[in-house]
Amino acid sequence: MASATTEEHVGVRHVDENILSSVNLKQDDNFDEYIVLIVGINDNQHLFENLPMMISRDRIQSFDDIARSVEFIHSQSNINIFLIISGTLGQKHALEFICETQVIGLYIYCMDETEHTTWAKEVEKIRCIVSNPTKLIIQLHRDIKKLSGRWPFDEKSFEKASTDTSQWYHLFLLVICYRSESIKLSYQNMFKECREYYQNNYSILKQIDEFAQTYKPTNAIYEYTRDTFLYRIVNHALRTQNMKLITVFSPFIRDLHSQIYDYHRIYYRSNNQFIRSVYRGQNLSPEQLNHLISIWKSNTSIITLTTFGSTTVDPDVALDFVPLEDGLTACLFEIIITDSYNDYMKMMTRHVQVFANIASLSAFPREQEVLFSLVTHFRIQHIAYRENRSDRPWVLITLELVTGALNGRRFSDYDIIDQIEKVEDPQIYTAIIDMLVKNTEDEVKFNNTNWSIWWNNLSRRWATAIGNQQPLNLIFYDCFTNNKYWSRKAIDMHKTLLRSIPALESNRSSFSNLLHESRRPPRPIRTTTGERRSIPEDRVEEVLESALVTYLL
Structure with missing residues (x-):
């Protein structure tokens, strides 16, 4: 790969001091993981002096060599990269950089804007072509700020609902949102995480202390809904899909979901479901819009919201959030709530996906906000995209709220939630979270795992296991037929359950007696936590052969 030669920017190119004072992101850090990468720029250090006045110095990286720049990008995962590059190098290497998924914006910083405009028009992700550093700082500030929006649109905010890997993450979110009331989790880890992140920001540390005392x-x-650190942190955690981080903030996530759920239930118990459509205004990059169009044109156009989604009943309020910007497409999301959906919800005693009109509870009641909770499903009905938008400068994207994604399995989200809410043993709940998190720690291994086998096993065993009152974590462990670690944990749990049967324990030295005892009708047993369980009749001999023979004999 070619080496870079730095592009000289002759003359004094200072950033307007008034602009610098207004774009300081360090005092209102949006808690997103991002880096500003500078490649091949030499402007007598003016850019390097000005950027740290907007963002922390540790968020800035600089290279003169293209190969080292690419190597650095490859070393980063789950990091958004804003890449500033000289015009000469951009013309030669822009296509290499835009192929990197971490690079979400390319900024051409040059001496002659006209010279580089022609080729740059054909390159996606280029956010601006500028010779003026003030304009560069302003554009960069806007783009970084967008990461902290309440409903940012990207591949991690909306997912296709039908994939086995996305279903794993959705299961995790359901476990977080529907934790039993009897299991109390401490908020202290959440406060600790916030304080560590904002350790040098005394104004926000004060906010955290006040929140901890009064929440x-x-x-x-x-x-x-307040304009504080909280919604930025929660959205950041959910967008990263880092389960460890989300678990830290899960006490608040559950609180927020539960309050939305309560108001949603009250709404559908009334006789007036007056919300027929809600709106969300947002600027989308070409990549984001194309991602949405590709899902719309696919066989399965159902998408699942994996963050909290802010909307409004007033389209004019929604459009106030989408100022026209170069390189972005202003979009108005219209979400339709049909009569058939309302009728279905009114019949249900339990609701899986929920929303609520929160105007009376919001810090900004004039926004008339309707807030959607996690794992809400939408069907993309239409995207009215036109190249010529002279009469209407925004694109209308119509979504329909649907009851859920069909998965062809013998259980639904309702069944999963019902069992999650019945888990009252903190050890079992923690074990389930641990199982979900551990399987995603190795991203390559997780993506290469055939999760359809696990889900099919769960589908086959669900009714029998639930009917026999097996612990929920054991049901999940039993589905790992190709994973020695989780199969071993399943065997160990089965051994513990079997040993609590006196007749089996007293005959452990005799395999023939064990088999004789195992062939008796299943009897209720007690776990170490005192819960009554029973051994599935069609599983006892299999369990004895796989567990007791290998361990007791």
Whole structure:
């Protein structure tokens, strides 16, 4: 790969001091993982002096060599990269950089804008072509700020609902949102995480201390809608899909979901479901819009929201959030809530996906906000995209709220939630979270695993296991037929359950007696936590052969 030669920017190119004072992101850090990467720029250090006045110095990386720049990009995972490159190098290497998924914006910083405009028009992800550093800083500030929006649109905010890997993450979110009331989790780890991140920001540390002293779960919606560190942190955690980080913030996530759920239930118990459509205004990059169009044109156009989604009943309010910007497409999301959907929800005693009009609870009631909770499903009905938008400068994207994604299995999200809410043993709940998290720690291994086998096993065993009151974590462990670690944990749990049967324990030295005892009708047993369980009749001999023979004999 070619080496870079730095492009000289002759003359004094200072950034307007008034602009610098207004774009400081360090005092209002949006908690997103991003890096500003500078490649092949030599402007007598003016850019390097000005950028740290907007963002922390540790978020800035600089290279003169293209190969080292690419190597650095490859070393980063789950990091958004804003790449500033000289005009000469951009013309030669822009196509290499835009292929990197971590690079979400390319900024051409040159001496002659006209010279580089022609070739740059054909390159996606280029956010601006500028010779003026003030304009560069302003554009960069806008793009970084967008990461902290309440409903950012990217591949991790919306997912195709039908993939086995996305279903694993959705299962994790359901476990977080529907944790039993009897299992209490501490908020201290969440406060600790916030304080560590903002350790040098005394104004936000003060906010965190006040929040820790005054927060009540019944105020979750109000706290989320305030313009503070909280919604930025929660959105950041959900967008990264880092399960360890999400688990830290899970006490608040559950509080927010539960409050939305309560108001959603009240709404559907009334006789007036007056919300027929809600709106969301947002600027989309060409990549984001194309991603949405590709899902719309696919066989399965159902998408699942994996963050909290802010909308409004007033389209004019929604459009106020989408100022026209070069390189972005202004979009108005219209979400339709049909009569058939309302009728279905009114019949249900339990709701899986929920939303609520939170205007009376919001810190900004004039926004007339309707807030959607996690794992909400939408069908993309239409995208009215036109190249010529002279009469209407925005694109209308119509979504329909649907009851869920069909998975062809013998259980539904309702069944999963019902069992999650019945888990009252903190050890079992923690074990389930641990199982979900551990399987995603190795991203390559996770993506290469055939998860359809696990889901099919769960589908086959669900009714029998639930009917025999097996612990939920054991049901999940039993589905790992090709994973020695989780199969071993399943065997160990079965051994513990079997040993609690006196007749089996007293005959452990005799395999023939064990088999004789195992052929008796299943009997209720007690786990180490005192819960009554029974051994599935069609599984006892299999379990004895796989567990007791290898361990007891």
